[in-house]
Amino acid sequence: MTTLQRRALLAAGLGAAGTLSAPAIAQGAPELRWRLSSAYAKTLDILFGGPETLARLVAEGTDGRFQIQPLGPGEPVPPEGLIDAVASGAVEMGHGPASLGTAKDPAFALATAMPFGLNARGQNAWWNAGGAADLFGEVFAKHGLVALPAGNTGAQMGGWFRKEIKTAADLQGLKMRIGGLGGQVLAKFGVVPQALSGAEIYPALEGKRLDAAEWIGPYDDERLGLQKVAPIYHYPGFWEGGAMLHLWINAEKWKALPKAYRAVLAGAAAQVGAEIQARYDARNPQALRRLVAGGAQLRPFPQDVMETALKHANDVYAEIAAKSPDFRRIYEAVKTFRNEEYLWFQVAEYTYDNFMIRARARG
Template identity: 50%
Template sequence: MDRRRFVAGGALAGTAALAAPAVAQSAPEVRWRCASSFPKSLDTIFGAGEHVARRVAALTDNKFQIRVFAAGELVPGLEVANAVQAGTVDCGHTASYYFVGKDPTFALDAVVPFGFNMRQMNAWLQEGGGREQLREFFDGYGIVSIPAGNTGAQMGGWFRREIKSVQDLNGLKMRIAGLAGNVMQKLGVVPQQIAGGDIYPALEKGTIDGAEWVGPYDDEKLGFQRVAQYYYYPGWWEGNLNLSFYVNKQKHAELPPLYREALESACRDATIVTMAKYDVQNPAALRRLVAGGTLLRPYPREVMQACYRASGELFGEISAQNPGFRKIYDHFKAFRDTQYQWFRVAENTFDNFVFSMQAQEQRRP
């Protein structure tokens, strides 16, 4: 045997043997528990958290693993922010507007009435300075919030009776999330904050008269069509819903840079995939609901206009009392106004034209 080849080969083998432990040492094992605000039965919205966990594991060669627990398994769905802040869990997957009782500013991380659509929200958070605006606010709660999923525009809810005018809202008990409940309250509605898994029994027993959740696919899975007949659109309070992956600030700081980047990447991917799932599943679900007897109704323009005015009043009132909200909302609104101008030019014109042409074609004999 050639001695020089033997020595060189041995040296290379030794280098490989030494390299493996060095890499292993630089990639520690991390195991996190994630509390979701959503029931496991909803493969879309709960599935967004699971998608993050799968991608993080794949990107770190299974060194960084996150186990996602459904609402109620570790903590109630509406207690996720408290659990992450306290370090009871390492992270959570939720919708920030569930926590407007703590501070209405939370809603700006999720959605506000007559705000952004999905693309506009994504633009504001990812490239328009939105996350930077929100970071200081979340720092105060010891939370790092990362966008991780989006439902797109939602439906306007299920009701036992028709909504023909603003007067029909008076005294109505409705499950509705975020600042939309405050808007509806101005019009006489009695808003209820109820976690997703608890809405059906409340609607069935008559504890509430109406409820909104997400859209046809998720609503059908939760069975709302069996206990309410009228299905309204649009969900003017949710032109999109940004879902958030909450991380305890100390736990986030302890992550190696590679793991932090893997988490960011996984969350961005979850936003794309979740929106795609809803766009695929919602049309077929809506057809099934209507074929099964659901009565699809648009909100009367009178109701929409009253809600729009009430929303403006609410934002003014909150801004006057809450400087932190005002600071972020002013940034949000300036970005929204610019986005609306642009979308009216290209996107809206294109959408309205092709939708009207398709409708004409379908009416032809």
């Protein structure tokens, strides 16, 4: 384990495992071989790289006694079956967004992101210091799951469009690849949400079976080459202002782990979370430059689209909350936290960022 990794464990409050000597861990510690099913293709090097980093850190932190094998989608379960597979014990672990479990309970979606929710920094604060971990822990436990934060994409882009959206009326009848809460919000504009994998987006746009598609952000979007068939690149992705990813663990398997293994695993998840977000922040700028050079036309969503989308989002939340006590309880909590967080960001973060952005524009 490198010095940086040991510091990460200590910073996460999990240094006890990181400072155990190899012989101390080895005394009576079991040899474990777990499988980790990822929701992301191996070609998505940042997202699939997270489980690979996790496996390496856990092996190093346990003197090789705890081995984790990262598996891509379909090895053995597709992304939509990932959380069920972990809950049932078909695989010990998974990595992906909580929104994959929305069919179990709509509250799962709030653990990933919600339209007009928190940004990445706010989501991290809410989870680690604002009570979200306890709120979601109760929900996940009902389904035999333990979840540890393990990454965030940051604010995503609004997607690729064959025609520019100039008013809210331009969304009427649009066939768009989007799902989850974002899809429900856009459906209120008359958008027809489509569920497609990343590999299906390009041919669907090229063949005009889609009018638009959202994916992730510049670094991952660049690989799809969508600017060639849908050159209008709208922003921001208001439905995912800070999409958090989680490491999913079967609850019984988690309980059976030695405490030292739990600490190493939790520390490794924290390190993976920091690395995923850092890599996106570091790689998106140059990817965006390359996309624009290749023909992408950056366009902000019009103000009337943003304002109407916020209203539609609040309507969607009210509808879901009326049917789901868990969703209602957690939604009320995140609204309160969001209000306080943006009060603080408005004073310091926004003021500083706004000055620096203007200074950059002046050269």
